[in-house]
Amino acid sequence: MFTNLTDEQLVELAVSESPEAFGEIVRRWERKIFGLCFGMLGREDDARDACQEAFISAYRNISKFRGEAKVSSWLHRIAVNQCLTIKRRQKSRAEDFIDEESGEEERVFVAALSYSPANRAEKTERMSLVRQAVGALPSDLRQVIVMKEFEEMTFQEISETLELPLSTVKSRLYTALKQLKMRLERTPVEVV
């Protein structure tokens, strides 16, 4: 019902008539917001918590969305703020765990990310696409991806191993991730 609407229309509906329209926004952007949180926090659990809190915060402040920027950009900014908040919280309280009970009802937005069969199928398909996309990368870019992600080498170690400047290693990794993003966006995953 909401799949043919734009993000801005969904926000307008969520504000005025149907809060469930916000669910479609969550379904469209949860993975990317989760990826952004993962990029900022580095841990899957922390990223999941940050993603959850980001959507909760966006839903609470959806009426403040003016339409000056894209919905995705608005969500990105909210997610960045949440991640920074979590980082400060983790820094001030070393081993302070978030109460899992408090956010249980909000898990509706992110539970589908991992547990539903549809999402499992989507995940399997996505893994296949990622494998093809990585394989299609040029060898010099793929080399850096493998050394960073699979061998967990630091940039300095990669630089010394490949006898490349540090900036070149980082540049290659940035280029590899951009190309990977373009290849994955070119073939969107559809769950039947």
Added chain:
Amino acid sequence: MKDLEKQCGLADLMVSYIYDEVGTPERRKFEEHLLSCIDCADEFAEISNARFSIFEWQKEEFAHLATPEIVIPYELQSDAAAQESQAGFWEVISSLLTPAKLSLAATVTMVVLGVGFWSIGYFDQGDLQLATNRIVPVESSSPEIRTAIMDPVRDDPEAATIDPTMSDEAAAKLDPRPVTPVQSRNSKPNRNFTASNPKPKKEDSAPATLRAPRLNNYDDLDDRSLRLADLFDEDIGATR
């Protein structure tokens, strides 16, 4: 989407931030920029998503794989090492027996043998000369002989001429002859004539200016040369 590298120049910093390899000042700078720059925040989200896709793929397809148990057959390794050591010994031997080394060894051997044979021949000739000369220790000879040997004959003008009518004994006393290699009656004639010891000419019947003293009565009147061998018996040192 705008090129982040050209616009903000934070591509390297973004990658370093994603992989948590950035210092605290750079981290704060980037976070503040993310809050202020929508394009960089969008770009960061895209890059982070791509990175997470790889992370997820690595976790799903590889992380659960068990590490293969690698078994090293050490007993085979020790046997191979023993075989290598044996092979190594024979290899060393075979490496020494190369044609070049063999020829060099043969050449050196021949040179050494040649030098040895030459030296042996040289010393043998010396021994032969010594044998023919029969050099007698001075202590065992008679006084007259010692005088003749120890005191080399000098060119004495007074003794230069010899009266043929003079008896042998008187002539021998007055005009000692130089001691020259004398041929023994029982030995082969000395054919080693040199410049210092020329072959005596038969027609040269002129008496020598210097003569060795006649120490005994010698029946052979033609032979005026002094023969050391005649002076001594077989038992060297026996006095007359």
